[in-house]
Amino acid sequence: MSSALIEKYLEHVRVERRLAVRTVELYAIHLGTLAEKAAAANLPLDQVQTAHIRRWMAQLHGAGRESRGIALVLSCWRGFYRWLGNEGLVGGNPVQDVHAPKADRPLPKALAVDDAVRLAEHHDPDGDPWTEARDRAIVELLYGCGLRVSELVGLDVQASKVARGWVDLASGEAQVLGKGSKRRDVPVGAKAGEALQAWLAVRDDCAALPEARLRDPAGAAALFIGRNGTRFSAQAVWKQLRLRSLKAGLPAPVHPHMLRHSFASHLLQSSSDLRAVQELLGHANITTTQVYTRLDFQHLAKAYDAAHPRARARPETPKAKARDHK
Template identity: 85%
Template sequence: MPPLIERYLEYVRVERRLAARTVELYSIHLKTLAEKAEAAGVALDEVQTAHMRRWMAQLHSAGRESRGIALVLSCWRSFYRWLGHEGLVGSNPVQDVHAPKADRPLPKALAVDDAVQLADLHDAEADPWTEARDRAIVELLYGCGLRVGELTGLDARPSPVARGWVDLEAAEANVLGKGSKRRIVPVGRKAAEALRAWLAVRDDCPAAPAARLRDPDSAAALFIGRNGLRFSAQSVWKQLRQRSLKAGLAVPVHPHMLRHSFASHVLQSSSDLRAVQELLGHANISTTQVYTRLDFQHLARAYDAAHPRARARDEQEPPAGERKIKSSKS
């Protein structure tokens, strides 16, 4: 390892007190830097921005992901910042070099059949009180596209201090979203039925009276736990995960997956992007447009399954006379 790098590693180990694993990663990344500088015939303190851009492109061509390249560049940038403080370089050659922009991952959404299977689950092992609550939670998350914080902030009835509430007569949920923005979303028939069943047993919780004395906010909460307190986001995550496994789904479900499923399924059926934006409470429609990519995936799968020209190239096609195409009535 070149002396400059050894000095820098000693600096981050002793003076900055970085974790041993971080120092180890720095050592690996700086060794790569030293090898590239040697291959280019340039000293470490003479590296220019053009070298950095070329080496970053090499990392990208070698299959390194954008996040990994960003970590490497961050290490190199810190190294040259230290060299600058030591008066060994006049400028930082990594200052204006950035990793390629990573593709935005698609939101994870359930297939329609899986979402319905989860919503229709009747857990015979759960007590009726818990079962009624959890069914109502699933129906609201999937049927209204609520964020988990919007769900747990709902009160059983409207009030001047309520963050949100459900009006069953109007079949509407009034929720407080991001940025303290209010929106009203429709509540479907299944969600309304589940909510009525839950409200009929909600006050049967033995711990509720004492909890209300300790925490008045819980007295108004739509969803409460066995301790009588307002149901937390962490509790919703836990219950939903367990419920999805009991429903036999291949992956454990989290609350935002049901929000993604709501958006994807509404968009597949209506193709109304602006309506989905309003239902989700997105300030910018570009945030909602990610669901059009999910919708395209749905169409692509249908195409692959149905169109005779969608066969993989390596598949052995039968002779034209034996080829059969299934037809369906429109």
């Protein structure tokens, strides 16, 4: 009876729903698992209850199946019982309110402190000085201020009523427009200030800038521009940052948000002031910031493993092994 129902359902999804061959194959595997578990419980498929589904889901989770995989299995079972309901073979769908366990939120990727400093201080002697000055200022602001790339490219050279953001070097602050059109002030450190001054000293050397001012006056007000004299885009920042990180010899390409993650993680390692980091990042909810405490814990765990005499089992010496075998 169970195998006949499954075969009929597979024929339905193959012919009427026209699912891909591989999808039908996966459905057959998942429904085979369902049939095995029902048989082990001496249950016909049409008498399976929600409690059984929850128990079998827990078994899958306990066997090491990832949340995404469990979600796919449940989706298959849910569709099967929905079809049985449409055929008038079951009164309700036992999988309807069963969901896979939430997957752990992946930790944001952050650079080691040494790698972040190496990227910030990298200098290509064969590079174009104009581009070098701009890209170094970009890295210093992303890492030193924890800016989002959208906040960075929105900065103007000078404050104005229409500016989305700007940097006041005299006061050592930047005003940026973050998510939800919320403005916030961010301190600009000494290194970032020096890099910005160096960039501003050469910014107007761009030959295309006068032409850009005529074509797009608003864009020409941008703090960071490309060789065409127009506002630097987020995509351009991604491209230049990736290129710079590879030239600096970092183990993996760097993207803008990785520097924001590094800013938060390194600040927490030094201060442990979660509320301050929340304000600097512009997070509306502190739970968003708390993910960085997990990064901080990883840093502390590595330091513990490397330094504490009781962190790891000491390797056995030949004498100890001989003594234990006596």
